[in-house]
Amino acid sequence: MRFTNLLLVFLVSAAALCxxxxxxxxxxxxxxxxxxxxxxxxxxxxxxxxxVGSDINVALAGTxxxxxxxAYSYTAPSAGGDGKIESAFYxxxxxxxxxxxxxxxxxxxxxxxxxxxxxxLSADGDSLLVHSKGINSLGRPVEAxxxxxxxx
Numbered sequence: 001m002r003f004t005n006l007l008l009v010f011l012v013s014a015a016a017l018c019x020x021x022x023x024x025x026x027x028x029x030x031x032x033x034x035x036x037x038x039x040x041x042x043x044x045x046x047x048x049x050x051x052v053g054s055d056i057n058v059a060l061a062g063t064x065x066x067x068x069x070x071a072y073s074y075t076a077p078s079a080g081g082d083g084k085i086e087s088a089f090y091x092x093x094x095x096x097x098x099x100x101x102x103x104x105x106x107x108x109x110x111x112x113x114x115x116x117x118x119x120x121l122s123a124d125g126d127s128l129l130v131h132s133k134g135i136n137s138l139g140r141p142v143e144a145x146x147x148x149x150x151x152x
Contacts, residue, residue, distance in 0.1 A: 021056055021078050022101055022121055023049045027128050027148035029062070039142030040065045047128075047148060054078055056095075064138065072137055076105070089137045090115070101125075109135070115142075126150045 029045040045062035052075075059073040076083025076095035085093040085107070092108030101121035106113040115134030122128070128148040136142045 021049070021051045022125055023056065023103070023119070023128070024051050025049060026151040028151055030127075030147045030149050033147035035145045037143040039136065039140055039144065041144065041146075042070060043067075045070065045146070045148075051078065055083075060137075068138065070137060087137055089139060107134070107137075 025048075027047040027049070029042065031041060031043075034041055043063045043065055045060065048059045048061075050057045054077055055075050056078050057073065057075050060070060062070045064070060072085065072087035072090065074083050074085040074087075074093045076093060078097070080095050080097040080103070083093045083095060085091070087107075090107040090109055092111065094106045094108070094113075096104045096106075098104060103119050105117045105119070107115040107117075113134070115132065115136060117130050117132040119128060119130045126149065128150070130146045130148065131144070132146065133143045134141070
């Protein structure tokens with residue numbers, strides 16, 4: 001009987017681990033691999049993604065090229081939909097899951113999308129490519145392919 005209970009606990013734990021969102025973790029920008037077509041790349045940028053129930057919490061923090069701080073966060077349903085954002089610039093956020101390792105996030109100002117970030121995980125899950133375009137959180141136009149590496 002103890003073996004059966006132990007096996008059941010193990011299987012439930014394994015299923016919970018497998019169901020975890022693949023974007024969960026801490027991601028640090030790799031400046032050498034990041035390319036900006038418009039705008040200026042930040043000196044550093046870290047994204048922290050956590051999962052709470054059926055939601056993901058995303059926090060971005062870093063420093064711009066001129067030394068200004070970048071910081072905002074949002075919560076959105078892991079499966080996609082409208083979320084809540086804490087930002088001095090944006091007033092809304094909506095996430096869409098395109099595939100198991102791909103999602104798109106739209107940031108709003110005045111109820112209209114002004115910035116879109118298309119995120120795709122590498123096959124090994126150790127890097128994240130984010131194509132972004134629009135008006136960034138500092139109110140500046142930007143278009144970039146930013147590469148992040150998972151921190152272990």
